[in-house]
Amino acid sequence: MTKLQLRAFLYQLTSFAVLFIGFRFLIAHYTAITGFWIPLTAFVVGTILAPKFQAVKTKDGEKLFMKWLFVKGIKEVK
Numbered sequence: 060m061t062k063l064q065l066r067a068f069l070y071q072l073t074s075f076a077v078l079f080i081g082f083r084f085l086i087a088h089y090t091a092i093t094g095f096w097i098p099l100t101a102f103v104v105g106t107i108l109a110p111k112f113q114a115v116k117t118k119d120g121e122k123l124f125m126k127w128l129f130v131k132g133i134k135e136v137k
Contacts, residue, residue, distance in 0.1 A: 066123060
């Protein structure tokens, strides 16, 4: 695993964790959902809304790219 692949993994894990914890709190606090449905719903929402990071080897070297639902196209992360 290269340095950029590790960075992509950590970025993706961090963004998912932030969204999961936030939505878990919001769902538990503001809806009538109970039991294991709270984390399950937060997991699905976090998975859909979290940005996707990927390290790609190009002719210019390895680069880190991000794709997100709220940003048009694929962006290069510096």
